[in-house]
Amino acid sequence: MKEKNSGQIFAAAQQIxxxxxxPIAVLPFAGILLGIGSSFTNETTxxxxxxxxxxxxxxxxxxxxxxxANAGNAIFGNLALIFALAVAMGMAKKEKGVxxxxxxxxxxxxxxxxxxxxxxxxxxxxxxxxxxxxxxxITSMLGIQTLQMGVFGGIIAGLAAAMxxxxxxxxxxxxxxxxxxxxxxxxxxxxxxxxxxxxxxxxVWPVIQNGIFALGALVQASGYFxxxxxxxxxRALIPFGLxxxxxxxxxxxxxxxxxxxxxxxxMGAQNIFFAExxxxxxIKFSIDACRFLTGKYPFMMGGLPGAALAMYATAKPEKKxxxxxxxxxxxxxxxxxxxxxxxxxxxxxxxxALFGVxxxxxxxxxxxxxxxxxxxxxxxxxxxxxxILYGVLPGQAKSNWMxxxxxxxxxxxxxxxxxxxxxxxxxxxxxxxxAEGETAHLVSKDEYRKATGVGIAGGKTSDTKFDEKxxxxxxxxxxxxxxxxxxxxATRLRLTLVDSKKVNQAILKSTGASGVVVKGAGIQVIYGxxxxxxxxxxxxxxxxxxxxxxxxxxxxxxxxxxxTEGxxTEGxxxxxxxxxxxxxxxxxxxxxxxxxxxxxxxxxLGEVQDEAFASGALGxxxxxxPSEGKLFAPADGVIETVxxxxxxxxxxTDDGTELLLHxxxxxVKLGGKxxxxxxxxxxxxxxxxxxVSFDMDAIKTEGYPCITPMIVCNTDDYQAxxxxxxxxxxxxxxxxxxx
Amino acid sequence: MKSxxxxxxxxxxxxxRPAGLLVKEVKKYDSVINVTKDGxxxxxxxxxxxxxxxxxxxxxxxxxxxxxxxxxxxxxxxxFFKNNL
Numbered sequence: 001m002k003e004k005n006s007g008q009i010f011a012a013a014q015q016i017x018x019x020x021x022x023p024i025a026v027l028p029f030a031g032i033l034l035g036i037g038s039s040f041t042n043e044t045t046x047x048x049x050x051x052x053x054x055x056x057x058x059x060x061x062x063x064x065x066x067x068x069a070n071a072g073n074a075i076f077g078n079l080a081l082i083f084a085l086a087v088a089m090g091m092a093k094k095e096k097g098v099x100x101x102x103x104x105x106x107x108x109x110x111x112x113x114x115x116x117x118x119x120x121x122x123x124x125x126x127x128x129x130x131x132x133x134x135x136x137x138i139t140s141m142l143g144i145q146t147l148q149m150g151v152f153g154g155i156i157a158g159l160a161a162a163m164x165x166x167x168x169x170x171x172x173x174x175x176x177x178x179x180x181x182x183x184x185x186x187x188x189x190x191x192x193x194x195x196x197x198x199x200x201x202x203x204v205w206p207v208i209q210n211g212i213f214a215l216g217a218l219v220q221a222s223g224y225f226x227x228x229x230x231x232x233x234x235r236a237l238i239p240f241g242l243x244x245x246x247x248x249x250x251x252x253x254x255x256x257x258x259x260x261x262x263x264x265x266x267m268g269a270q271n272i273f274f275a276e277x278x279x280x281x282x283i284k285f286s287i288d289a290c291r292f293l294t295g296k297y298p299f300m301m302g303g304l305p306g307a308a309l310a311m312y313a314t315a316k317p318e319k320k321x322x323x324x325x326x327x328x329x330x331x332x333x334x335x336x337x338x339x340x341x342x343x344x345x346x347x348x349x350x351x352x353a354l355f356g357v358x359x360x361x362x363x364x365x366x367x368x369x370x371x372x373x374x375x376x377x378x379x380x381x382x383x384x385x386x387x388i389l390y391g392v393l394p395g396q397a398k399s400n401w402m403x404x405x406x407x408x409x410x411x412x413x414x415x416x417x418x419x420x421x422x423x424x425x426x427x428x429x430x431x432x433x434x435a436e437g438e439t440a441h442l443v444s445k446d447e448y449r450k451a452t453g454v455g456i457a458g459g460k461t462s463d464t465k466f467d468e469k470x471x472x473x474x475x476x477x478x479x480x481x482x483x484x485x486x487x488x489x490a491t492r493l494r495l496t497l498v499d500s501k502k503v504n505q506a507i508l509k510s511t512g513a514s515g516v517v518v519k520g521a522g523i524q525v526i527y528g529x530x531x532x533x534x535x536x537x538x539x540x541x542x543x544x545x546x547x548x549x550x551x552x553x554x555x556x557x558x559x560x561x562x563x564t565e566g567x568x569t570e571g572x573x574x575x576x577x578x579x580x581x582x583x584x585x586x587x588x589x590x591x592x593x594x595x596x597x598x599x600x601x602x603x604x605l606g607e608v609q610d611e612a613f614a615s616g617a618l619g620x621x622x623x624x625x626p627s628e629g630k631l632f633a634p635a636d637g638v639i640e641t642v643x644x645x646x647x648x649x650x651x652x653t654d655d656g657t658e659l660l661l662h663x664x665x666x667x668v669k670l671g672g673k674x675x676x677x678x679x680x681x682x683x684x685x686x687x688x689x690x691x692v693s694f695d696m697d698a699i700k701t702e703g704y705p706c707i708t709p710m711i712v713c714n715t716d717d718y719q720a721x722x723x724x725x726x727x728x729x730x731x732x733x734x735x736x737x738x739x
Numbered sequence: 740m741k742s743x744x745x746x747x748x749x750x751x752x753x754x755x756r757p758a759g760l761l762v763k764e765v766k767k768y769d770s771v772i773n774v775t776k777d778g779x780x781x782x783x784x785x786x787x788x789x790x791x792x793x794x795x796x797x798x799x800x801x802x803x804x805x806x807x808x809x810x811x812x813x814x815x816x817x818x819f820f821k822n823n824l
Contacts, residue, residue, distance in 0.1 A: 613755070617756065617759035618762075619759070640788070640791060641788075641790060643754075644793045648755075648790070650787035652787075658785075660787060660790070662755060668751050668754050668755070713762075713787050
């Protein structure tokens, strides 16, 4: 039982990881903009390299760099929100759009709730964070001052919204409130839950933050091992956004050391480094500051690109090209700018254990740099740009940056080997290794079952029996082939159809509709405020029919429904349509309009001078007295039979209508004389293709009429077969309607 | 399965009118009814497939009936063939 639970958690974590691929795809680009922009707008950097002539506030170049930095930063600064939306989209089973919007609502409301409570307890006074609050504990997200929760807050919001959506998207409420039922209930539930969640986090999160703050003090007290622990903790906290509260004290407060430089007291590792960088008196950067700065270079420039290469190497051969660009860019981003979220998030949720390995290696990287006395500073992250600015340019004597190169190479190889090993061993679904075949298919089927089991009109319907109301609606509008789009407004189900003539209003009204409005290709079926549930059920049902889970014939032809359990009917509709050997139950009875099969005069079938045709014994249809000895295909389809005597052709149209085109009366007795066929059995034809040409005069001379009936052999499968033209007609013009 | 052989006497064979009548007749029954001529088989409920066999006067066809009441159905269909084909 426990194993099953952990399996489910693992599956859910994998799903979250996959959901995050979408936002992760934008991070490399954002990272490069941020990396370049922020390096060249950092005042210390500008001053150090004497660029202030062209780069200072007010110059166009500075403005441009600032714009790049801000554009990139907008993504990273709002990553939590973006993750909230992406997780909701990935985790919602149905109505994903509703889930995404609800996640946005959830996240904002959650933040505002926390903010309100922080104001209430005077942690924030008049928009200013109180001095009693630890640095980094409160941050501004979307302009709301709230607890720093990093992307963790967004993931909570996304998961909650998706869960609420999966649970409630088909909820039914009492009639008075039914406007708020179904999908409209999801954002409402999200708001309510967000308030509760915000209040809960307000209580719980500071406790976690305090614990981490205490850890910082411990690290400072111990030497190389302390550096190792610092590195591990900093990396381990990344997913929770807690790394800021952890490292900021080291970077900007006395926890990270206090040094007197050029007569000024400087506190915090990063502040110390930049004071030393700016000072002309520095001989070597102090290692006591850099032990908290330099350690990220090995795994950001060496390790993670190695991990990206390992993922590429283990991707399926056919997927390599596709994932290559993603992995290359995330690897390159890490190398150039030290932005690691793109690659870290590709394996963090897929394989938390692998992230654990990464954490330990990160700790070792910090310790190694500490031991080797490498002092390369950083503005915000450790990539090539920072290495050049704060390692190479200050000079080997000050930074000892050259020692970093062998460390980078070792890390590259180490990560490649370790990641490759674990990806293969645990069969991790890193990009390019997603299961496409059986597993994915089984999951989706299972989800379908669950979805149908949970939901239809309050969970009464079992998965063996489909939703009859939806089936009736679909039948009433002429099947999936006639259905283009499904939508609804406050009270009406709005459907866009191929042909609104195929609508059967009686069937639609039998589904509980109070009215049906037909306008052009669209119809509106009026159900009242409960329409959102009708719509959700109907959409789901149509999906199932289109995916083949429910055979369309099983409800389109009610009489034969019991027979449709057989395997023959499960094939794709297109196949059954053109396969004349398929049982009648497998046929898909679509409405259609057939073109005239000849040039000439339309004659009602009842007036044909042959009892077999006129009586309708063979089926209903229409006849044409030809003005020219040519028979054309009335629709796209497949030729079924060409009689030896060449005077008749059987075909099945793509819409499933079985047609017999019979030239003349009793002409079978001519034995093929005066006829020439241009097609052969099983051949595909297009509407208007020439099928048979014949010598009208010769046939008439031998005493046979040339009148040519077009008979719908499977008339019984339709409600009506009726001629829709009379008088003179040209081949191809609408002549017969079947529905 | 129950089957019988029959030699067509109708002058046009299993074509238009007689074929239509045959389809009407067999559609009354739930059994699966097939008409076979020279190894080619067609479901008797399908007009087009049936006519596609191109059965002419003098041809011998095998009619097979498979279903719950195949005995009775076969007898009725045989009688139909004798009266109409």
